[in-house]
Structures are given as structure tokens and as C-alpha cells.
Amino acid sequence: MENKYLVSVIIPVHNTACYLHKCVESVRNQSLKEIEIILVENMSTDNSAEICDDYAKNDSRIKVLHLPVAGLCIARNAGIDVATAPYIGFVDSDDYIGSDMFKDLYEAMVNNNADLTFCNYCYEYEDGRVELLAPNSGNNIMCVKEELLQDLMWEKKSCAVWIRLFKRELFASLRFPDGFVYEDRRNMHRWIMMCNKIVWVDKTYYYYVERTNSICHTISPENRYHYILSCFMRLDFIHEQTLFSGKELFDVQTVILRNVLLQFKQALQRVRPKKFRKELADIRKGFKHLLTYPKEEFDPRIYKRIKNIVYYWPLYYCVHFAFKKLKQ
Structure with a gap:
């Protein structure tokens, strides 16, 4: 029928x-x-x-x-x-x-x-x-x-x-x-x-x-985690399809990564790492993957921050989060 x-x-x-x-x-x-x-x-x-x-x-x-x-x-x-x-x-x-x-x-x-x-x-x-x-x-x-x-x-x-x-x-x-x-x-x-x-x-x-x-208006650390993962997927897609090149690639990647780092910061300000262990591991894995992209595609400050998160995490957390929480 x-x-x-x-x-x-x-x-x-x-x-x-x-x-x-x-x-x-x-x-x-x-x-x-x-x-x-x-x-x-x-x-x-x-x-x-x-x-x-x-x-x-x-x-x-x-x-x-x-x-x-x-x-x-x-x-x-x-x-x-x-x-x-x-x-x-x-x-x-x-x-x-x-x-x-x-x-x-x-x-x-x-x-x-x-x-x-x-x-x-x-x-x-x-x-x-x-x-x-x-x-x-x-x-x-x-x-x-x-x-x-x-x-x-x-x-x-x-x-x-x-x-x-x-x-x-x-x-x-x-x-x-x-x-x-x-x-x-x-x-x-x-x-x-x-x-x-x-x-x-x-x-x-x-x-x-x-x-x-x-x-999507409930801005919990978990929601920020999902948002960050979606950004990682977009960045991979941009590179897979060669959607941008040169300065345009640099600019769009900078905008996305600034937003990712902001969401990452705001998530960690609201949760203890022990309660965010799996999510934190996934995010750091995503950051590590980004370091396989050519270095010249990154804003130098963003590249440095990502590298510190990946390779110097305990120190990075203490400087940017733990010490600041103690002062509050």
C-alpha cells in the first residue's frame, strides 16, 4: 500500500x-x-x-x-x-x-x-x-x-x-x-x-x-565536556575535508580553540578533578591529538597552553586552578 x-x-x-x-x-x-x-x-x-x-x-x-x-x-x-x-x-x-x-x-x-x-x-x-x-x-x-x-x-x-x-x-x-x-x-x-x-x-x-x-542552557561541567568533544570533532572534520587554508584556517581554528579553552576552564572551576576523571582524560586526549596538526596553524599562546595541559597537567592544574581556589 x-x-x-x-x-x-x-x-x-x-x-x-x-x-x-x-x-x-x-x-x-x-x-x-x-x-x-x-x-x-x-x-x-x-x-x-x-x-x-x-x-x-x-x-x-x-x-x-x-x-x-x-x-x-x-x-x-x-x-x-x-x-x-x-x-x-x-x-x-x-x-x-x-x-x-x-x-x-x-x-x-x-x-x-x-x-x-x-x-x-x-x-x-x-x-x-x-x-x-x-x-x-x-x-x-x-x-x-x-x-x-x-x-x-x-x-x-x-x-x-x-x-x-x-x-x-x-x-x-x-x-x-x-x-x-x-x-x-x-x-x-x-x-x-x-x-x-x-x-x-x-x-x-x-x-x-x-x-x-x-x-543546553544547563551549563554543567558535563555539558561543557560534551561541547568540547563536539569542537574536537569539528576540528578533525575541517582538516579531513580541507575546508580552510592559510590565514582562514588559522583564524577559524583560533576562534574554536579559544572557546574550547574557555569551556575547559569554566568546567574545572566547578568540579573537582576526581569527579571529572574520565571527562578530563578524554579532553586531554583530544588536546594531545591537536598537537599532531602543523604548529604554524596555531596561535602560539593557544599552542603553549594546550601543550602544558597535555604534558604538564599536575603543574598546570595547580597554577591555574588549585592555588586560585585556595585564595578564594
């Missing part, structure tokens, strides 16, 4: 009851009606699970999964497993979308025989303010893959999956990494590499609701 859905929309749900109605209604009310809505609820302690089940009773397009384990990546992968449409999109359950988002992304996809399409997003704050982040020309723009990847590394373009529509085949060989935060930063460039055609729909459709207790 021919599949009746054109797009599967996966919505991971975890303790977002107060946002969930607005999110699901925005997807139900899409102008593209041939959509399958997959609510993947995992271990909520509020009434999110009940809300999901109520929606499934009243809309035949809605499918609900209740998972016994928590995790955004686990939820997204479970949704992919049961999705039946040829194209897959994602919405976070505390956000919402404009009514034409999936119609425009789908039409841009099929009209251009694309593998991936994406739109713009904006921030919506708790006081109701909306901050637009893109020009919104209304045009569909065919992307040059290398330029898009460069913009991604410079943070000029978002790596978020929730502004994108994917051809389902992209998930055949690369899924979301279980147990990691900043999963989009780890994978988006690799999905882009698999694409032949990518279209940017220059319209704002996704409303990212800023709330202080969301996963």
Missing part, C-alpha cells in the same frame, strides 16, 4: 507539559496535511505522557512512543525507526513552528530534487519578545556545500536539526549519538557531506522558546 504521508515530524517529549499543547497544535495545523506526527515521550514526571496519549486518540496522524529510558538522541532515533514518510523533520516539544514550514520545506525539496532543506529560526523570550536572526528574503537559495560547511564552522549558520527537513536515506548510515549533548554539532556537517543538493528557504518558521532550564 502506498504511504499516505509525505513528511514524518518527530517530537521528543520530556517534562514539557506546559509547552506541549502549543507545540503539537502548531504541527497539527500545518498547511501540509499529509504529515505523520510522532511523539516520543520518555520518562516524564509531569503529565506530558497523558497529553501525548490524548492527542493520539483525537488525531489519526499522531503516533505515540513511551520509552523507558531518557535522552534526546534516543528519542529522535526511536522516532526515525517508526517513521514511514520519505522525508523527516524534527521539532522540540517546548518550541513551535509557523503554519507553512513543512509545506515550504517539502516543496523546496521535491522541486529541486534536494536531499536537505532548511529555514530560519527566531528566539522567543519568556516576556513574549521575538528576536529575528535572518534577512527573510522569502527566496529559495541553492546552497554550495563547501560554503555551507564553512558557515557552519564559523557559526554563521545553525547546525540545529529542527530547522531542517531530511531525506530519510540520510539516517541509514548516521544516527544521533546516544548519551551526548550538542548532538547536532557532532553530526550536522557529516549529514551535509552526504547531500548532493541543499536548499535554504529564507523564511523564519521556527520559534525557539528560550527557557532557562532547558538541556
